Amino acid sequence: MDDELKGAIRKVLPDVDCVIGWGPGPDPLRSAPFFMRKPEEVDAFVVGPLAVNNPAVFLPEYKGKKVGIVVKGCDSRSVVQQIAEGLVKREEVVIIGFPCSGVVDIQKIAAQLGQDIEPGMVTSLSISSDKLTVNVKDTAKTMDMADVRADKCASCQYPNAVVSDEFVGTPKEGKTDDYADLAAFEEKSIDERFAFWEQEMSRCIRCYACRNACPLCVCRDHCVATSREPHWLNQADSTREKLFFQLIHATHLAGRCTGCGECSRACPVGIPVGLFKRTMTRAAARLFDYQAGTNAETVPPLQTFATEEPTIKEREW
Amino acid sequence: MPGNKFLATADVAAWLGELSKTMRVFAPRNEGQAVVYREFDAAKGLELRRKPTESAKHALFPRSEELLSFSYLRPAFGAPEKEGETPSDVSQVQVKMPVEPMPTVVFGMLGCDAGSVTTFDPIYDGSKFKDVYYLKKRQATVFIVRACAEVLSTCFCNWVGGDPANTKNADVLATELSDGWLLQPVTERGEKALTSPLLKDAPAASEGQATAIHDNARKSLGDAPNLEGIDAALFSLFADNDFWQRQSAGCLACGTCTYLCPTCHCFSITDETSARNGVRLRSWDTCMASLYTLEASGHNPRSLKAARLRNRVGHKFAYFLRNNDGQISCCGCGRCIKSCPSSVDIRQIVKDALVQAASIAPPPPPQPVAPAAASPKPAAPVKGKGRTKEKANG
Ligand code: SF4
């Protein structure tokens, strides 16, 4: 599939400013966002379980230019949502899709490696369809892909690009999402959940990688988190303020979040901030029968008004 | 060597507990999937093998620090005026200074982390400006540096004058041997910190064992490229927008790299008020954020992330050098590479800059790194004083 994808990228290249995808990263376990402008640059294109980053985050920067983008299923939902919200123009993006078999979660690889081996000690790796083998110094360690795949992949409903101009490969069957992870979390009492978040948020360094990695978070340079005029958020190094920001972020993403998982992945100290948004996503599905990133013709429920919401019984109750 | 001490593995927690009675003890521990420096708590454990996700700089430079607190004496809104009260009475402000810092020990910081101090000292304890908040903490803090037995693929301290068993700015060098820690005092302050009866005189052979561990780590770092002329190269690329746009294409302009970096030292100041009381806070700021350079007029000289990444790299590998005797203000810890959500690699940018600069100009003549006068003229836009001196006199 790699070669076919490279072919599709080369085909699109003459019509666009660049094609965004994945290229070699700084260590064997990571790829990096990759911006291809010349056909020979396409040789280094990388796809597969290491194509972790969501390239859609860069699209709004290219407003006014036509760009190509290679997308996993989840990434394509971000693009669809960006189009639905007018952040990206459909005619300014050429979407190249492929059937995705899931990506790795480097933290899960770290957990498999055990306490004494860090991901940064891995010198090389090889991947087969269901196994991942890493070499650390002279020893090899093999793990099941199922154990190191990102959580979102286990409940991925759209492994193929939702919308694409070029599609390479045979579409895959999607899975269902029953929000079992949320249900499990909600078995804890309110006090336990609050204690969990207090503990987690206490190590937040307020770097806002969670915000900037989000393809739908577009205020960034004007974010309430740091704006001076007006001065909304206290800058104290306190759990309260950090949690406050997450609640703002989650409400701003309510009904918009497509569950790409980038916010959690980007967090340098491993805070599962995506959970907040997942709660809102489930609420949007239940309340408004809306699933972000699946149809570019719709308007997110909180950006519009309907006299009768299909799932909310407003009368005769 | 006399003065060398040995701490049995089983006694580490007991010793830190003992120190905690009179001092603030920072030590690394696991929290979630991260390794962070926290005040020691025996119940929460220690992590002395994995490399800490964050640096230890907050021991000297807290994420947000109270510079002073204040309260307005004017009555609360709607309260009746007091008889005889004049407008100047009610506009008075009472200012309180924060309490003195506690004596502190940072146990198990990495050699590269100690590098932060090399960058912080000339700024916060400079010849022109002395920052009392920093100075007091600096004077009250003992650094116990832990030598690295293992290095990560992102480590490159040897490129920038560092070492896995770095003793620069350290008070004690700690090396983990098979059954405990060899503690080698580096300064008098370090020696004074090693008085507990839990610490035994180190056996004669332990120093050799430690040296073998240090040498092994050094070897696994591999060869360092020659970075000579990197400052001139970066100055010559200042206006090469295409270069910086390519380098920054994948950057998300977040604060991860700068906030995890042991040597980044920028801050902003805000007054946080609630009703009549408030605190003046100095909080970490990042040159990767647009707000960092936003001027009151609304103009932003670094509105694009390309200019911001140029600043981060330029500050570490060019501007700081010119003002500080050739000292590179990156200690090669690799945190910005390891934790960057977009895999931006500062090593690659530095190498690319050398190649790019060489391709547009003949290589700069060999020169002493330090005095700015001996260096070729920086490209026009950086010349002005205000530009080369980043926030906080960097
Ligand atoms: S909030 Fe998180 S999961 Fe949702 S779209 Fe943004 S980055 Fe993706």
Ligand code: SF4
């Ligand atoms: S990415 Fe993590 S550490 Fe950074 S602001 Fe978000 S939650 Fe905090």
Ligand code: SF4
């Ligand atoms: S280089 Fe990486 S960590 Fe730094 S601002 Fe850019 S995306 Fe964030």
Ligand code: SF4
């Ligand atoms: S710039 Fe990166 S490698 Fe250098 S000291 Fe800072 S975090 Fe470490």
